[in-house]
Amino acid sequence: MISLPAALDARMQRESQLTFFEYMVLSVLSEQEDRTMQMSALAVRTSASLSRLSHVVGRLETRGLLTRSRIPGAGRRTNTTLTEAGYDVVVAAAPGHVAAVREYLIDPLETRDLKALQRIGSAVQAAINGGPVRQAAAEE
Amino acid sequence: MISLPAALDARMQRESQLTFFEYMVLSVLSEQEDRTMQMSALAVRTSASLSRLSHVVGRLETRGLLTRSRIPGAGRRTNTTLTEAGYDVVVAAAPGHVAAVREYLIDPLETRDLKALQRIGSAVQAAINGGPVRQAAAEE
DNA sequence: GGGTAGAAATTGACGCGTCAAGTTCATCTT
DNA sequence: AAGATGAACTTGACGCGTCAATTTCTACCC
Numbered sequence: 001m002i003s004l005p006a007a008l009d010a011r012m013q014r015e016s017q018l019t020f021f022e023y024m025v026l027s028v029l030s031e032q033e034d035r036t037m038q039m040s041a042l043a044v045r046t047s048a049s050l051s052r053l054s055h056v057v058g059r060l061e062t063r064g065l066l067t068r069s070r071i072p073g074a075g076r077r078t079n080t081t082l083t084e085a086g087y088d089v090v091v092a093a094a095p096g097h098v099a100a101v102r103e104y105l106i107d108p109l110e111t112r113d114l115k116a117l118q119r120i121g122s123a124v125q126a127a128i129n130g131g132p133v134r135q136a137a138a139e140e
Numbered sequence: 141m142i143s144l145p146a147a148l149d150a151r152m153q154r155e156s157q158l159t160f161f162e163y164m165v166l167s168v169l170s171e172q173e174d175r176t177m178q179m180s181a182l183a184v185r186t187s188a189s190l191s192r193l194s195h196v197v198g199r200l201e202t203r204g205l206l207t208r209s210r211i212p213g214a215g216r217r218t219n220t221t222l223t224e225a226g227y228d229v230v231v232a233a234a235p236g237h238v239a240a241v242r243e244y245l246i247d248p249l250e251t252r253d254l255k256a257l258q259r260i261g262s263a264v265q266a267a268i269n270g271g272p273v274r275q276a277a278a279e280e
Numbered sequence: 281g282g283g284t285a286g287a288a289a290t291t292g293a294c295g296c297g298t299c300a301a302g303t304t305c306a307t308c309t310t
Numbered sequence: 311a312a313g314a315t316g317a318a319c320t321t322g323a324c325g326c327g328t329c330a331a332t333t334t335c336t337a338c339c340c
Contacts, residue, residue, distance in 0.1 A: 001261065003187075005142050007268045019296085040318065047143075052297060054320055059296090075305050076318040108263040116256030121141065123248040128147045159326085179289065192327060194290055199326090215335050216288040 004104060011100050016093035021046065022056060023097060026065060026082065026090040035082040038071070042080065065089055144244060151240050156233035161186065162196060163237060166205060166222065166230040175222035178211070182220065205229055 009020045016023070028045050029035055037045075043053045057080055060066050065086030071077040082090070106114065149160045156163070164186050169175055177185075183193045197220055200206050205226030211217040222230070246254065 001141060002145050003268055004264055005145065021296095038318090049298075050319060051299080051321090055297075058320085073306090074318095075307095075316095076303080076320090077305090078319065104267050105264060108267040109260060113256045113260050113263070116253045117260055120249060120253050120257055123253070124144055124245060127244050127248040128143055161326095180287090189328075190289060191291090191329080195326075198290085210334095213336090214288095215286095215337095216290090216333080217335090218289065 007104060008100055012093070012097060015096045016089070018089070018093055021048070022060060023090070023093060025056060025060065026086055027094070029066065029080065029082040030087055030090045035087065036079050039078045039080060060086070147244060148240055152233070152237060155236045156229070158229070158233055161188070162200060163230070163233060165196060165200065166226055167234070169206065169220065169222040170227055170230045175227065176219050179218045179220060200226070
């Protein structure tokens, strides 16, 4: 469980010069039909802090993979849009990424264990989120 | 799968001022009956690079949790030994660590999924290690 | 026995994530 | 309408991990 994310990350970086997280950012953007999303929304979708996202987006911007633009008349809101180059990069990286997940996770498992893994994922996620908050009630 | 290690790490750090990896290092040392181990051996046991280990051990040493000493007449070999303070720290941290793993992983799962998780762990580990090396033969 | 190989560990530079602080707006209050 | 509040980002400093280079020994070779 500890080595899997590390292995995926290492491989992505070798093959596409993209962090797993950078890939997520680009990938989420590429799924929007105008390839645009507001920073906060992007942060939620990638479950990252705004700070982390800002740093990463800054780097991706200097690499020419996306651009930022303030939304006028709406506080400090900022939109980030995937550039053509960025779209090409994510399209090029996707097959490798999918292959990696397949090879390291999906293929070695029997279907019964794959199903179990889904249940495990949900349960663990619930425990982590529920733990500190105790389902938003009856806590002191 | 991605959030679990992060969650465990964050919690350990809050509760014991110890990284998961730092805890591993101290814990492995505490299991040796003389609380001593050679750097390279420790690196293998914690599956870390010698470089990473050296950095971490350096910090733990300045925190007074362990000490380093060259083994004379044996190349550049170095032993690291847990200090009394280090032992106390790991003993104090252990229950919290175990509790966290229980709470986030073990307790939310049914026994059937727990068993599946073991199989999954082995299979994934094998895929990761086998992938780049192709079981140490017939590769180019 | 001087020289090379190579094992064991350390070091420095660099990139990324986090945390706390700072900006820049819009909005609400009175 | 001036001032406070708060939302949405950004920035800087700091710690950790990685990679490449370096150091420090032993051992082998001829």
